[in-house]
Amino acid sequence: MDRAFQRTKILNNHLLQSSPSSPIQSPPLSSNACLNYSPPELSEFFAFDVEEMRRIIDWHHMELRDHLFGMISRSKLFNPRVRGGKVFVSPDFNQPMEQQREITSKRIDYLFERGVFKGWLTEEGEEVELRKFASFEALAIFDHSLGIMLAVHFFLWGGAVQVFGTKQHHEKWLKDTETNVVKGCFAMTELGHGSNVRGVETVATYDSNTGEFVINTPCESAQKFWIGGATNHATHAIVLSQLNINGTNQGVHAFIVQIRDANGKVCPNIRTADNGRKIGLNGVDNGRIWFDNVRVPRENLLNSVADVSPDGKYLSSIKDPDQRFAAFLAPLTIGRVSIATSAVYLSKVGLTIAIRYALTRRAFSLKPNEPEVLLLDYPSHQRRLLPLLAKTYAMSFASKYLKMLYVKRTPQSYKTIHVFSSSFKATFTWNNLHILQECREACGGQGLSSENHVGQMKAEYDVQSTFEGDNNILMQQVSKALLAEYVAAKKRKKAFKGLGLEHMNEPSPVIPSQLTSTTLHSSQFQMDALCLRERDLLNRLAVEVSRHQAKGLSKEHAFNMSYQLAEDLSRAFTDRAIFQTFAEAEATLAAGPLKDVVGMLRSLYGLICLEDAAFLRYGYLSVDNGALVRREITKTCGEIRPHALALVSSFGIPDAFLSPIAFDWIDAHAWGSVQH
Numbered sequence: 001m002d003r004a005f006q007r008t009k010i011l012n013n014h015l016l017q018s019s020p021s022s023p024i025q026s027p028p029l030s031s032n033a034c035l036n037y038s039p040p041e042l043s044e045f046f047a048f049d050v051e052e053m054r055r056i057i058d059w060h061h062m063e064l065r066d067h068l069f070g071m072i073s074r075s076k077l078f079n080p081r082v083r084g085g086k087v088f089v090s091p092d093f094n095q096p097m098e099q100q101r102e103i104t105s106k107r108i109d110y111l112f113e114r115g116v117f118k119g120w121l122t123e124e125g126e127e128v129e130l131r132k133f134a135s136f137e138a139l140a141i142f143d144h145s146l147g148i149m150l151a152v153h154f155f156l157w158g159g160a161v162q163v164f165g166t167k168q169h170h171e172k173w174l175k176d177t178e179t180n181v182v183k184g185c186f187a188m189t190e191l192g193h194g195s196n197v198r199g200v201e202t203v204a205t206y207d208s209n210t211g212e213f214v215i216n217t218p219c220e221s222a223q224k225f226w227i228g229g230a231t232n233h234a235t236h237a238i239v240l241s242q243l244n245i246n247g248t249n250q251g252v253h254a255f256i257v258q259i260r261d262a263n264g265k266v267c268p269n270i271r272t273a274d275n276g277r278k279i280g281l282n283g284v285d286n287g288r289i290w291f292d293n294v295r296v297p298r299e300n301l302l303n304s305v306a307d308v309s310p311d312g313k314y315l316s317s318i319k320d321p322d323q324r325f326a327a328f329l330a331p332l333t334i335g336r337v338s339i340a341t342s343a344v345y346l347s348k349v350g351l352t353i354a355i356r357y358a359l360t361r362r363a364f365s366l367k368p369n370e371p372e373v374l375l376l377d378y379p380s381h382q383r384r385l386l387p388l389l390a391k392t393y394a395m396s397f398a399s400k401y402l403k404m405l406y407v408k409r410t411p412q413s414y415k416t417i418h419v420f421s422s423s424f425k426a427t428f429t430w431n432n433l434h435i436l437q438e439c440r441e442a443c444g445g446q447g448l449s450s451e452n453h454v455g456q457m458k459a460e461y462d463v464q465s466t467f468e469g470d471n472n473i474l475m476q477q478v479s480k481a482l483l484a485e486y487v488a489a490k491k492r493k494k495a496f497k498g499l500g501l502e503h504m505n506e507p508s509p510v511i512p513s514q515l516t517s518t519t520l521h522s523s524q525f526q527m528d529a530l531c532l533r534e535r536d537l538l539n540r541l542a543v544e545v546s547r548h549q550a551k552g553l554s555k556e557h558a559f560n561m562s563y564q565l566a567e568d569l570s571r572a573f574t575d576r577a578i579f580q581t582f583a584e585a586e587a588t589l590a591a592g593p594l595k596d597v598v599g600m601l602r603s604l605y606g607l608i609c610l611e612d613a614a615f616l617r618y619g620y621l622s623v624d625n626g627a628l629v630r631r632e633i634t635k636t637c638g639e640i641r642p643h644a645l646a647l648v649s650s651f652g653i654p655d656a657f658l659s660p661i662a663f664d665w666i667d668a669h670a671w672g673s674v675q676h
Contacts, residue, residue, distance in 0.1 A: 037664045040359035044645040048593040053650035056585070056598075057396040061134035062652070068116070068138040073656045077103075077110050078142065083451070083660040084668030090657075091143045093450050093460075097282045104145045104283035105233060111139075112180045117150075121158045121174040129407040133341060140342040141349060141657055144460040145283025147342060152228040152284075153177070155334045157184025160238040164254045164302030164328070173236075173256070185227050185234035187257075187289055192221030194466075195473045197240065197252060198325060202291065204241040204255055204301075208312035211298045213255060215241055217290045226467075230287030231274045235260045237289065238302070240328070245314045251321055252328055256300040259289065269294045280460035333417055335468040336425040337406050343425075343432040344395045346461055348651040349658065350454045351389055354439035355648045356662040357446065358385065375442070376644060382637040384442055388435045389640070389647055390604040395428050397585045398578040415481070419499055423478045423574045426471035429464035436461070443661060452659040478573060479541065479566035480559065486542050500577055503531040504538070515625045520632050523583050523599075526606030530576040533612075533620055537569040540618075568614050575609045597643050604636045 054062065072078045078089045091100065111117065116135060119128050132154070140147030154177070161173045161184075176182040193199045201222035204213045217223055224230070227237070236258050243253040259270050266272055275286040301308060305327045306316035318324040358381055362372035375381045402424050405417055436458040440447035443454060450456040465471045482499065489496050489504075496504040509528035512519065519525050544565055548558035559566065582602045589595040610629045615621040621629070640647075660668035667673070 035362070035666065037360060037666045039663075040356060040645050044359065045642065046646040046649075047643060048597050048646060050646055050650045052594060053597075053647075054652045056589075056594075057393065057400075057650065058652060059400055060130045064131060064134050065138040065652070066654075068135060069654045069657065071111075071114065071116075072139075072142055073654065075110065077107055079103075080656075083673060084664040084666075086655060086660075086663055088451075088656055088659065089142065090451070090453065090659075091145070091283065093282075093456055097277050100145065100283040101232060101285050104143070104149055107143075107146055108149060109180070117154070117178060119178075120154055121162065121178045126407045130403065133338065133403055136338050137342050137345045141345050141653065143283065144457075145281055148228060148281060148284050149233075151335065151338055152186055153184050155338055156186035156332075157236070157238055159334050160186065160254055160302065161256075164238075164304050166302075166304050168299065169256070169302060183229065183233050183235045185229035185237045185259075187224040187227050187230070187237040188240045189224065189226050190221065191223050191225045191288075195470050197329065200240055200242065200252060202239065202241040203244055204239075204253065205244040206246075206298075206308055206312055207295075208310070210295070211310055212295045213298065213301060215239060215255060215257060215291045215294045215296060217292070224289040226275060226286050227289055228284050228286055230259070230272055230289050231285035232264075232287075233285055235262070239291070243301075243306075243308075243314075245308060245312060248314075250306070250314050251325055253306060254302040254328060255296060256302065257291070257294060257296055267294075279462060280456075281463055332468055333414075333421055334406065336421040336474075337402055337417075339464055339468055340402060340421065340425040340428040341399045343428040343461070343464060344392065344399050345653075346457060347388070347392045347395070347432045347435045348648075349653055350436045350439040350457060351385065351392060352648040352651055352653050353452065353454055353659050353662045354442045354447075355385055355389070355644050356658070357443055357665070359645055360665070376641065379634060379638065381442065382641050383634060384438055386637040386640050386644065387604060387608045387633065388431075388438060389644070390601045391431055391608065392435065393598075393601045393647075394578050394582045394605045395424075395431065397581040398424060399428075400585075401581045416498060419478055419481045420577065422469065422474035423570065423577065425468065426465075426474045427571075427574045427578070429461075430471060432461060433458060433465060446661045446665070452661050454659075475570040475574075476559075476563070476566060478570040482538055482569060482573060483541055483545065483559070483566075486538055490542075500573075500580065504535050508532060508535065511620055511625075513622065513625075515628055517628070517632055517635075520607065520610075520629060521603045521636075523586065523602065523606070526603075526610065527576075527579065527583060529610060529615075529620065530572070530579055530606075533614060533618070534569070534572040534576050536618065536620070537565060537572050537614070541565045541569050568617075571612070572614065575612070579606060579609060597640075597647070600636060600640050600643075601647075604633065604640060607633045607636060 058065070073080070073087070073089055079092050080087050080089050095103070120132055136147060136150065139150065158174065158177050161169050161177065165173070173182060177184055188197060188200070190200050190202065192201060201218060202215065202224070203218055204215045206213055230237070236256060239255045239257045240252050241255060243250040258267055259272070260266055269292040271290040271292070273288045275288060278286070298308060298310065305318060305324055306314065308314055316324060318327060355376065358376035359374060361375050363375060365372050402420055405413070405420060409417055436454055440455045440458060443452065446452050447455050482501070485496065485499060485501060496502055509532045511529055511532065541562055544562045545558045548561050549555060553561065582605060586595065586598050586602050589598060607629055610621065611633065616623065616626050655663065
């Protein structure tokens with residue numbers, strides 16, 4: 001009915017242009033002198049079932065997502081405003097920092113009161129794990145500050161209690177955390193140490209006379225820094241400290257420390273300070289903490305990995321300090337997984353806004369007296385946005401793989417989860433920043449307006465590239481893990497198994513010297529090309545590191561000297577892994593329009609992977625074949641163009657979470673919308 005109404009309205013406007021009393025009649029359907037907004041739904045067609053596509057890429061808890069979207073849209077607490085006859089919700093980023101923090105806290109209380117987080121920490125199983133992911137993804141679409149405050153409380157604080165703690169800790173802390181009686185934060189990062197967690201300087205010394213740990217900040221570089229919730233809201237902190245037992249450093253361990261009382265007053269011997277205003281994320285009260293010989297009971301050591309007896313003996317079933325340290329980083333895994341998956345949804349928001357705008361905004365005529373051309377009908381505009389659309393679909397399928405890898409985790413799969421979560425977190429967040437920047441530019445001046453989201457979102461989500469692990473460091477860890485697998489397989493003289501490296505056991509693929517359009521679009525060819533790049537770079541890295549070691553360099557120094565190959569390898573691994581999830585998803589679909597469109601997107605994603613400079617740098621593609629790849633990308637963008645609206649509609653982002661330029665941007669900026 002809405003579409004029919006819009007058609008009637010447009011035709012009526014055309015017909016009313018000519019006056020019956022005018023001596024000169026205008027042609028009955030001539031254009032207005034002024035531009036009219038025409039909804040893209042009137043001219044774009046949907047060749048496939050949009051709801052079915054959403055089920056494929058969202059795949060779990062869609063009703064829950066929609067319920068949360070509706071809950072936010074209906075509450076005045078989420079800053080609703082009317083523009084162009086539609087209601088939009090988003091934070092007011094022009095508020096002072098203190099007010100942004102206060103309203104974020106009120107929104108969290110509102111969600112707690114409505115039972116949104118019931119069972120998040122006290123129930124177990126795949127269903128509750130996926131429910132948490134779906135809720136977090138939906139809430140983060142509204143506001144990154146809201147998402148991060150919840151992630152700190154549930155995933156970092158709550159996750160640490162679950163993973164590091166034992167039954168006594170679970171019984172004491174999890175219920176109160178789930179009901180917001182306890183407000184937790186995660187005090188790991190310090191002024192002097194971020195990614196290098198092993199080097200934190202906070203010290204916890206055991207006093208066997210009192211059965212307490214004495215936690216101290218020995219120097220200014222040891223102050224806990226960038227701790228979300230530390231300035232105003234958190235009552236308790238997980239504090240990562242070096243454990244000192246009788247003068248011996250046992251490495252990094254986790255302790256529960258109360259930092260505020262029930263009235264919000266900072267506890268004795270604890271000092272806090274604000275990190276101040278940031279380029280984004282100002283709804284989070286990031287702060288600093290100093291501990292002045294704070295005493296906590298022995299039971300506040302989270303002891304699933306290691307414990308200290310009342311008389312001061314250090315106890316751990318994990319004798320290897322490296323393995324013990326790795327176990328203490330486990331809570332960061334869910335942080336990386338949740339950041340990666342939420343980044344995909346933010347890319348969806350940016351692309352939906354930019355593509356809808358490009359389907360209604362016109363600029364320039366190709367010939368005199370002809371209508372101006374829609375932005376998305378320009379090949380250059382298609383080339384800017386549609387490969388990013390394919391990339392976002394690719395990330396959606398890879399996100400599903402990552403979440404299932406996590407919810408089905410076993411002790412034997414931790415290394416695999418670490419590698420994939422590191423790889424996907426880095427790549428998805430980098431992609432998100434690039435997508436939002438391109439969408440901002442594609443919206444021209446309108447992209448600068450904070451109410452149109454895309455520019456503001458880039459500032460809000462910039463931090464994704466460095467928190468929960470700096471992206472460059474995470475990608476180095478990926479290459480190190482691949483190199484370790486390579487060395488181990490060669491040493492054992494056994495086949496590769498795990499991390500998707502099974503293709504290393506097969507004969508090396510060969511890229512023909514002269515490629516055709518048909519070959520380039522083949523899923524098998526694209527997979528072969530990506531596997532060839534990965535295996536060759538892994539071989540090259542192993543040879544180069546070995547060469548440096550032969551000159552007397554340590555393994556670590558040799559790897560650092562080979563960082564450029566390591567960077568290329570980690571990207572090759574990631575592209576292949578993401579593509580593999582895309583191709584497998586395509587293969588499961590029944591023949592029909594939906595499969596055809598998914599196939600076009602998969603093909604475009606494969607082509608933009610082949611456009612990576614490494615294919616020319618290392619000679620996998622000739623210059624002529626590289627030029628053919630580029631031409632095929634442009635051609636495929638043109639083939640996907642008719643499906644652009646349907647593809648962003650399939651993301652399922654409610655209108656209220658988009659922006660005025662995604663709809664009637666003329667009415668939204670009319671004089672009547674100006675507040676006097």
